[in-house]
Amino acid sequence: MDPEAVESVEQVPHGGVDDPTVLDFSANTNPERPPGVVGVYDAALSVARRYPSDYCEFRTAAAETVDCEPRSVIPTPGGLAAIRLALSVTVRPDDRVLIPAPSFGEYAREVRLQGGDPRHLHHDELLDADPIDYAVVVVCTPNNPTGEAADPDRLREFAARCRETDTVLLVDEAFLDFTELPSLAGEPGVVVARSLTKMYGLPGLRVGFAAATGDLRERLDTARMAWSLGTPAAEVGTHCLEQTEFVEKTKKRVDRERKRMRMSLSRQFDVYPSDAPYLLLDVGRRDVSDVVDAARAEGIAIRDATTFRGLDSHVRVAVKREHENDRLLDALADV
Structure with missing residues (x-):
């Protein structure tokens, strides 16, 4: 920052x-909210005297949800924490970042906190943009507040264009689990940000994750806070992710x-x-x-x-x- x-x-x-x-x-x-949440929380609270483990079960459940390798999953205290983490390892002062508009206002704020320069483009036009002049491009799917999801084929094509220009693609999938569309998790050069807040009705618990591969994954894992999820949050998150x-x-x-x-x-x-x-x-x-x-x-x-x-x-x-x-x-x- x-x-x-x-x-x-x-x-x-x-x-x-x-x-x-x-x-x-x-x-x-x-x-x-899913059945059994209270019981899982109470049981986790009883072992919260110890520091959290390596989140193996949470990573596995999250990976199964978005169809990627468990190693690709980086636990975070909410989707916004995943977005901040991703921008913190990809944006330097004065870097330009392309973000959709109208869309989630935190994107521009988080870019500015890194010293970056947010550039807005209408969300309908973003996948047609040339990513060459940007350190990061942010896509929100479904877009908030308009509600439309990006076409997954066009999104993958855009991810390929971003790789050609060494531009990181950050995809906010906070509401994607309300659709039948596939996640972009595991795609090279992409960071996916996920929130458990929306689908599982637990905004106060703060559970989410980022997903990435290769060097991006290594940077995210290095930069994330130690013990980034409390034990109750990790246990409840794992339980929720299994409630298909x-x-x-x-x-x-x-x-x-x-x-x-x-x-x-x-x-x-x-x-x-x-x-x-x-x-x-x-x-x-x-x-x-x-x-x-x-x-x-x-x-x-x-x-x-x-x-x-x-x-x-x-x-x-x-x-x-x-x-x-x-x-x-x-x-x-x-x-």
Whole structure:
């Protein structure tokens, strides 16, 4: 991290509310969690007097999830920690980094913290860019907040072009497990960042990982903090990654509810197509704050998406369970 950059870099706004009486559609986490999590956590807490091991079981479970070698997996305390770790070993001061827009605001912030120069390009155009002038290119798939996933064939072709120019490709797959698309983990010259926060509904536990091969893998493993996951986080993460039935059930629910919500919301708003557990809405000539306030008056929080670069008339809503989604649809029906 560049000490001189820290003074000029600000925090990035995020969704999520602390009030337990509010139904939160502003953060895109699963409202359900896998069975058995509490028991696994309690059992792990009893052995937390010792330092964590080498995370062998976690690496194996993660590798099976993204179809790579266990050695390629680098445990991190959340997906954002994987992104910071990747940028810390690939970006030098004044390096240019290509990032999508609109997209997750932390990319630009993390690049700046390394002293790098973030350059924005519309996410739809990014895979057509020439990577030669960049130290790193960041791809978010599915993109947040728009929801579209990158075509895997085009993404692999772009990864090949990045290798030709010695440009590292950082792929944020925080929401990819809500799709049927393959991970890019194990592809040479690529760092994949994964989060267990979204699918498994455990944002406060902070579990994730990076995946890379060759020299990239060695640099990530050297630079990562020792004991990067606490024992409870590692044990719960391993348990969650093994819950394939839970994942399939969640994907079916999200797909069904997303289609239903999009059809209903399209009567009033321009709704973006999505492969993710959220929908981006263009509210048109309405004031975004009025839409956010109208939902809040009904005890519901939605995300003001004007904090994303290039969006000025948008809100983002999560896809939750049927009865919760019904409350959102009712709250926005007359806005």
